[in-house]
Amino acid sequence: MTHRPAAELIALMGSALERAAAQIGDLTRPVLDRVYRRHPEAADAFVRLSSGTITELEGRMVETTLFCLTKWIEEQAMVEIIIHDSLPHHAMTLGIDPVLFQSLAEETADIIIATIPADRGDEREAWVQVRLGLIGAMAKARASPMLARVAR
Numbered sequence: 001m002t003h004r005p006a007a008e009l010i011a012l013m014g015s016a017l018e019r020a021a022a023q024i025g026d027l028t029r030p031v032l033d034r035v036y037r038r039h040p041e042a043a044d045a046f047v048r049l050s051s052g053t054i055t056e057l058e059g060r061m062v063e064t065t066l067f068c069l070t071k072w073i074e075e076q077a078m079v080e081i082i083i084h085d086s087l088p089h090h091a092m093t094l095g096i097d098p099v100l101f102q103s104l105a106e107e108t109a110d111i112i113i114a115t116i117p118a119d120r121g122d123e124r125e126a127w128v129q130v131r132l133g134l135i136g137a138m139a140k141a142r143a144s145p146m147l148a149r150v151a152r
C-alpha cells in the first residue's frame with residue numbers, strides 16, 4: 001500500500017465521499033438495507049432500542065460511523081476511545097451483538113468504496129486503509145477482557 005501524507009489521504013477520502021453523496025444521497029437506507037440483509041436480527045435491535053423513530057436512530061448510527069471513518073486519519077486516538085467505550089456499551093447494556101455493530105461499519109465503508117471508479121485506485125486505497133483501521137479497532141474492543149467476562 002502506498003504511503004501518503006495525512007492531508008492527501010483526507011482529501012482523497014473527501015472526494016470519494018462527495019461522489020458517493022452525489023450518487024446515492026443519504027447513505028442511511030442503503031447501508032441499513034445491506035446490514036439487515038446480512039443480519040435480519042439487526043432490525044429487531046433498532047425497533048427495540050429506538051426512543052424516537054427507527055429511522056432517526058439508524059441515521060444517527062450511520063452518521064456516527066461516518067464520523068469515525070472520516071476522522072480516523074487525523075484523530076485516530078479519539079476514534080479508538082469512542083470505539084473502546086461504545087462497543088462494550090452496545091454489547092453489555094444495549095444487548096447488541098458486536099458482529100452487528102461491526103457490520104454497520106463495514107457496510108458504511110463498503111457502500112462508499114463501491115462508488116469509486118476503477119481509475120481512482122488512490123481513493124480506493126485511502127478508504128480501504130481507513131476501513132481496516134476502524135474494523136481493527138472494533139476487533140480489539142471485542143477482545144477486551146471486560147467484554148470477555150460477559151461473553152457467552
Ligand code: HEM
Nearest residue numbers: 042045046049060061064065068086096100101102104105
Ligand atoms: C447494530 C447497530 C447499532 C445499534 C442498534 C445502535 C444503537 C444505539 C442506541 C440505542 C444508542 C443510544 C443509547 C445509549 O447511548 O445508551 C446508541 C448510541 C451510540 N452509538 Fe450506536 N448502535 C449501533 C451501531 C453503532 C456503531 C457501529 C457505532 C460506532 C461506529 C455506534 C456508536 C454510538 C455512539 C458513539 C453512541 C453514543 C452517542 C449517541 O447516542 O449518539 N453505534 N447506539
